[in-house]
Amino acid sequence: MFQSSKSQPGSFWTVIPAGGSGTRLWPLSRPTRPKFLLPLTGERSLLQQTVDRLQPLAPAERTLVVCGPAHAAAIARQLPGLPEENILVEPSPKGSAPAIGLAAVLIARHDPEAVMGSFAADHDVTDLTAFEHAVRAAIVCARNEWLCTIGLNPARPETGYGYIERTEEVVASDENGTSFRTARFVEKPNLQTATDYVESGRFLWNASMFVWKVTTFLDEMSQLMPDLYAGLQTIGEAWDSPNRDRIVAQVWSGLAESTIDHGIMEHAPKVAVVPAEMGWSDVGDWHGLGELIEHDSVGNSVKGDLVQIESRNCVVWSETGRLVALIGQEDTVVVDTPDALLVIDRSRAQDVKRIVDELKRMKRSEVR
Amino acid sequence: MFQSSKSQPGSFWTVIPAGGSGTRLWPLSRPTRPKFLLPLTGERSLLQQTVDRLQPLAPAERTLVVCGPAHAAAIARQLPGLPEENILVEPSPKGSAPAIGLAAVLIARHDPEAVMGSFAADHDVTDLTAFEHAVRAAIVCARNEWLCTIGLNPARPETGYGYIERTEEVVASDENGTSFRTARFVEKPNLQTATDYVESGRFLWNASMFVWKVTTFLDEMSQLMPDLYAGLQTIGEAWDSPNRDRIVAQVWSGLAESTIDHGIMEHAPKVAVVPAEMGWSDVGDWHGLGELIEHDSVGNSVKGDLVQIESRNCVVWSETGRLVALIGQEDTVVVDTPDALLVIDRSRAQDVKRIVDELKRMKRSEVR
Numbered sequence: 001m002f003q004s005s006k007s008q009p010g011s012f013w014t015v016i017p018a019g020g021s022g023t024r025l026w027p028l029s030r031p032t033r034p035k036f037l038l039p040l041t042g043e044r045s046l047l048q049q050t051v052d053r054l055q056p057l058a059p060a061e062r063t064l065v066v067c068g069p070a071h072a073a074a075i076a077r078q079l080p081g082l083p084e085e086n087i088l089v090e091p092s093p094k095g096s097a098p099a100i101g102l103a104a105v106l107i108a109r110h111d112p113e114a115v116m117g118s119f120a121a122d123h124d125v126t127d128l129t130a131f132e133h134a135v136r137a138a139i140v141c142a143r144n145e146w147l148c149t150i151g152l153n154p155a156r157p158e159t160g161y162g163y164i165e166r167t168e169e170v171v172a173s174d175e176n177g178t179s180f181r182t183a184r185f186v187e188k189p190n191l192q193t194a195t196d197y198v199e200s201g202r203f204l205w206n207a208s209m210f211v212w213k214v215t216t217f218l219d220e221m222s223q224l225m226p227d228l229y230a231g232l233q234t235i236g237e238a239w240d241s242p243n244r245d246r247i248v249a250q251v252w253s254g255l256a257e258s259t260i261d262h263g264i265m266e267h268a269p270k271v272a273v274v275p276a277e278m279g280w281s282d283v284g285d286w287h288g289l290g291e292l293i294e295h296d297s298v299g300n301s302v303k304g305d306l307v308q309i310e311s312r313n314c315v316v317w318s319e320t321g322r323l324v325a326l327i328g329q330e331d332t333v334v335v336d337t338p339d340a341l342l343v344i345d346r347s348r349a350q351d352v353k354r355i356v357d358e359l360k361r362m363k364r365s366e367v368r
Numbered sequence: 369m370f371q372s373s374k375s376q377p378g379s380f381w382t383v384i385p386a387g388g389s390g391t392r393l394w395p396l397s398r399p400t401r402p403k404f405l406l407p408l409t410g411e412r413s414l415l416q417q418t419v420d421r422l423q424p425l426a427p428a429e430r431t432l433v434v435c436g437p438a439h440a441a442a443i444a445r446q447l448p449g450l451p452e453e454n455i456l457v458e459p460s461p462k463g464s465a466p467a468i469g470l471a472a473v474l475i476a477r478h479d480p481e482a483v484m485g486s487f488a489a490d491h492d493v494t495d496l497t498a499f500e501h502a503v504r505a506a507i508v509c510a511r512n513e514w515l516c517t518i519g520l521n522p523a524r525p526e527t528g529y530g531y532i533e534r535t536e537e538v539v540a541s542d543e544n545g546t547s548f549r550t551a552r553f554v555e556k557p558n559l560q561t562a563t564d565y566v567e568s569g570r571f572l573w574n575a576s577m578f579v580w581k582v583t584t585f586l587d588e589m590s591q592l593m594p595d596l597y598a599g600l601q602t603i604g605e606a607w608d609s610p611n612r613d614r615i616v617a618q619v620w621s622g623l624a625e626s627t628i629d630h631g632i633m634e635h636a637p638k639v640a641v642v643p644a645e646m647g648w649s650d651v652g653d654w655h656g657l658g659e660l661i662e663h664d665s666v667g668n669s670v671k672g673d674l675v676q677i678e679s680r681n682c683v684v685w686s687e688t689g690r691l692v693a694l695i696g697q698e699d700t701v702v703v704d705t706p707d708a709l710l711v712i713d714r715s716r717a718q719d720v721k722r723i724v725d726e727l728k729r730m731k732r733s734e735v736r
Contacts, residue, residue, distance in 0.1 A: 027693070307730070309723055323708040323734045325395070325723050328716040334709070340691040341704055343711055348696040355677055355693050362675070366691045 001240050002110050003061045003083050010113035012139055013214075014058040015103040016050055018067040018075060018121035019093055024285040024352045027340035028317060032368060036121035037074055040283055041292045046122045048078055053128050054119065057135055064088055064107070065121070066099045091249050097258040100210070101221060101228055105236040108214040115142050117211040118260075124292055126279030134276035137177030138211035141272050146171055147220065147265065148179055148211045151204025151273040152280050157194035160284060160350065162187050162206040162261065164273050165197075171272040179272040185265050204275055207282070210260060220268045228263070231255050285349035286333040290315035304336065315346065340366040369608050370478050371429045371451050378481035380507055381582075382426040383471040384418055386435040386443060386489035387461055392653040392720045395708035396685060400736060404489035405442055408651055409660045414490045416446055421496050422487065425503055432456055432475070433489070434467045459617050464576070465626040469589060469596060473604040476582040483510050485579040486628075492660055494647030502644035505545030506579035509640050514539055515588065515633065516547055516579045519572025519641040520648050525562035528652060528718070530555050530574040530629065532641050533565075539640040547640040553633050572643055575650070578628060588636045596631070599623050653717035654701040658683035672704065683714065708734040 022035025029035040036047040044052065051063060060081045066088045067075055075087055088106070090099055100118050107114045117135055125131045134150045141148040151164045165183040172179045185206065189197060197203035222229040231251045238247035265271055283289055290301040300311065304318030311326040318324055318336040326332065333349065335342040344352065359367040390403025397403040404415040412420065419431060428449045434456045435443055443455055456474070458467055468486050475482045485503055493499045502518045509516040516539075519532045530553065537549040553574065557565060565571035590597040599619045606615035633639055651657055658669040668679065672686030679694040686692055686704040694700070701717065703710040712720065727735040 027691075307723065307727060307732075309719065309726065318709075322706070323395075323727075323732065325708060325710045325727075327710075327712040327719045327723055329711055329713070332711060334711055336709055338690070340693060341686075341702070341709065342693045342695075343697055343700065343702055344695040345697070351677065351695045355675060355695055358677065359675060359691075359693075364675075364691065 001085055001106070003085075007062060007111070009111050010115065010143075011062060011111065012058050013103075013107050013114050013116040014051075014054040014063045015100060015107075015116050015118040016047070016054075016063070016065045016121045017096060017099045017118060018047055018065050018071060019096075019099065020122065022122060022283075023356045024350060025283070025289065026352055026356045027335055027337045027342050027366060028319065030368060032070065034071065034122070035283065037071065037078065040289055041124050045078055046124065046283065047075065049125075050119060050121050050123070051079055051082070053125055053131055054117075054135075056132055057117070061086070064103045066090060066103055068093060091252045093257075094252065094255050095257045096208070096260045097221075097225060097228060097263045098232070098252070098255050100260055101218075101225075101232045102235065104214045104217050104221075105232045106239060108218055109236050109239070112215055114214050115139050115211065116214055116217075117209070120208050120282070122283060123207065124279075124281045124283050127277070130276060130278035131280075133176040134274050134278060135209075135211065137172070137174065137179060137274045138209075140174055140176070141172040141179035141274065142211045142213055142216070144172060145213065145216045146179070146270045146272045147216060147268050148272045148274065149182070149265070150207065150209040150211070150276050152207055153275055153277050154194075154198045154203060154205050157191060157198045158205065159188055159191055159194050161282070163189065163194075163197050163203045164206050165203050166273050166275065167202075177274045177276065179274045182265075182271045182273050185261055204273060205280075206261070207280055208260075210265075216270075217264070220264055224267050225258065225263045228255060228258060285352065286315050286317075286335065286344070287346040287349035289317075290333070290346065313346070369453055369474070371453075375430060375479070377479050378483065378511075379430060379479065380426050381471075381475050381482050381484040382419075382422045382431045383468060383475075383484050383486040384415070384422075384431070384433045384489045385464060385467045385486060386415055386433050386439065387464075387467065388490065390490060390651075391724050392718060393651075393657065394720055394724045395703055395705045395710050395734060396687065398736060400438065402439065402490070403651065405439065405446065408657055409492050413446055414492065414651065415443065417493075418487060418489050418491070419447055419450070421493055421499055422485075422503075424500055425485070429454070432471045434458060434471055436461060459620045461625075462620065462623050463625040464628045465589075465593065465596060465631045466600070466620070466623050468578070468628055469586075469593075469600045470603065472582045472585050472589075473600045474607060476586055477604050477607070480583055482582050483507050483579065484582055484585075485577070488576050488650075490651060491575065492647075492649045492651050495645070498644060498646035501544040502642050502646065503577075503579065505540070505542065505547060505642045506577075508542055508544070509540040509547035509642065510579045510581055510584070512540060513581065513584045514547070514638045514640040515584060515636050516640045516642065517550070517633070518575065518577040518579070518644050520575055521643055521645050522562075522566045522571060522573050525559060525566045526573065527556055527559055527562050529650070531557065531562075531565050531571045532574050533571050534641050534643065545642050545644065547642045550633075550639045550641050553629055572641060573648075574629070575648055576628075578633075584638075585632070588632055592635050593626065593631045596623060596626060653720065654683050654685075654703065654712070655714040655717035657685075658701070658714065681714070 022029035138148040166180040169181040299313035308326040311329040390397035506516040533551040667681035676694040679697040
């Protein structure tokens with residue numbers, strides 16, 4: 001199936017789960033136009049940038065994108081160098097464990113010695129060298145049969161992320177970085193807890209970056225998630241047969257929703273983390289996106305045509321080419337799209353999800 | 369010229385100077401789409417509503433609108449009942465004295481006994497009965513050769529309006545109202561002065577409503593503004609001749625810019641004012657317009673399609689049909705037009721003029 005016949009056994013493969021719509025970047029992001037397809041932090045989309053920064057580690061023929069049926073065509077066009085069979089279409093969203101597990105099963109059938117790394121399609125990294133070093137350090141750790149993650153040194157007591165607590169036990173170390181055995185994975189904390197985490201020096205942001213040998217991962221899955229393991233094996237066996245579509249649809253619909261964190265990482269015995277600093281962001285909301293794009297001399301982050309008087313630290317994003325005029329605005333977010341206009345304070349960036357929920361309840365077209 | 373042959377001599381005529389673009393209601397109002405042509409406070413435009421509320425006092429054939437060349441066609445369409453010759457086109461804006469003076473000269477040639485009232489085309493009045501009573505009281509005063517105005521009891525120490533100080537001397541009085549001799553006309557005061565004015569009980573808002581016999585007014589003009597008087601007489605003589613356009617253009621270009629207040633009212637000996645309360649507003653800016661249009665239960669004044677969370681006392685005006693989504697906004701003004709989008713705080717409503725000036729300096733199309 002995959003065109004990687006030239007690769008040595010045990011090579012590194014990149015897996016990019018491309019899911020989620022990026023609700024908090026509404027009205028720019030929509031289910032039909034998800035965050036990973038959008039050029040938010042440069043000329044290229046977040047997905048394209050993700051592939052770009054993994055290029056030094058895995059060529060296109062060892063790069064897999066896992067996505068839903070609605071986005072396969074757009075992904076194929078955004079990534080013309082990616083072989084068609086490397087776009088794995090899951091029939092419906094079932095969470096990260098089935099998506100990443102599917103890729104692992106298919107890679108393992110091709111090369112049981114392979115190491116894979118999974119990286120979200122819609123995050124931003126500014127220090128590409130640091131990113132590459134961290135992945136290389138994680139690969140060394142993974143070759144010793146560890147499930148390895150990359151954790152980010154927390155820049156602030158962020159309550160929007162999960163955290164990974166590490167121990168002092170060094171699992172592997174080289175010039176690229178050091179991996180430590182983890183103590184535990186924890187979900188989004190409250191502010192006090194997050195502050196304690198940051199001050200302790202032992203906690204890292206969980207950025208959903210996973211690196212492991214496919215066999216290590218599948219062995220753990222067979223123990224911890226035997227139903228998922230069995231389903232994915234059935235799918236793997238049918239993948240290159242004429243019955244692929246029928247069997248995938250049938251098996252997939254019976255899979256429970258599950259995540260890698262809950263299903264595997266919180267329970268597996270050999271889990272390690274490489275602490276890293278790489279200018280990472282999940283580009284999670286308008287406040288965060290404002291920090292990533294260029295600021296003018298008074299802190300306004302602008303994509304579009306802004307004329308302002310006495311306005312500072314605003315985020316203005318216009319897709320319509322219209323003039324946006326601000327007077328006396330501070331920390332205001334203005335997002336202008338052809339069918340919807342959003343005005344919020346940067347401090348309310350997380351609440352965009354609430355208005356999207358409200359609009360969904362109203363069955364409004366602007367959230368499709 | 370005018371079709372008012374059925375009117376008794378000494379009848380009441382309405383004059384509506386339709387000038388100004390309403391800069392502080394940008395981006396809705398533009399020089400090409402001035403405030404008086406816009407339906408801001410109802411289904412009908414401010415100009416149409418002005419004509420409507422004067423209908424009980426003067427029929428269409430005794431109603432004159434004075435405007436610039438760019439707006440004559442739009443006015444003709446908005447007021448289909450108005451005879452064409454009642455739309456007086458001034459070749460260029462020269463201020464209120466030439467505009468109102470032109471109408472007075474033409475009415476006087478038709479009926480030297482006529483009483484005329486001049487009312488701005490872009491103001492709002494909610495109590496139509498009170499308005500009519502005040503005008504009728506002013507007409508009584510005017511018949512006794514007074515230059516009469518209608519002044520509004522000030523609702524707050526507004527610094528955006530001029531004021532009229534009245535004496536205790538009653539000039540005329542009947543069931544419709546009382547007119548008092550004025551003490552002086554004053555320009556826009558600062559806040560302390562405005563507060564003193566309101567507390568004194570002697571000061572009224574100057575709403576540019578003037579009522580007088582055309583001969584009283586023209587006699588004062590011949591004394592106080594002899595050049596304007598002479599020019600307008602020349603124009604009046606040429607009006608019904610084949611040379612109208614040539615002579616009007618020639619004489620008009622030589623007229624100095626001047627206003628009724630400075631040129632006549634501040635100096636004439638017999639000036640009176642009728643104090644009135646009629647729910648008057650000059651619809652001067654977005655904050656004021658927000659007060660005039662319907663509010664929802666949390667104080668948001670909305671024209672358009674608003675979905676909001678925890679947002680209060682906002683003014684949302686959309687011309688595009690787009691969804692406007694607000695979260696946590698208070699006292700915010702959002703104005704959405706096809707080519708420009710404005711976001712300001714209500715407290716900065718007067719500053720819209722500043723951004724319009726800036727855009728004019730930049731020669732931007734959005735202020736044309």
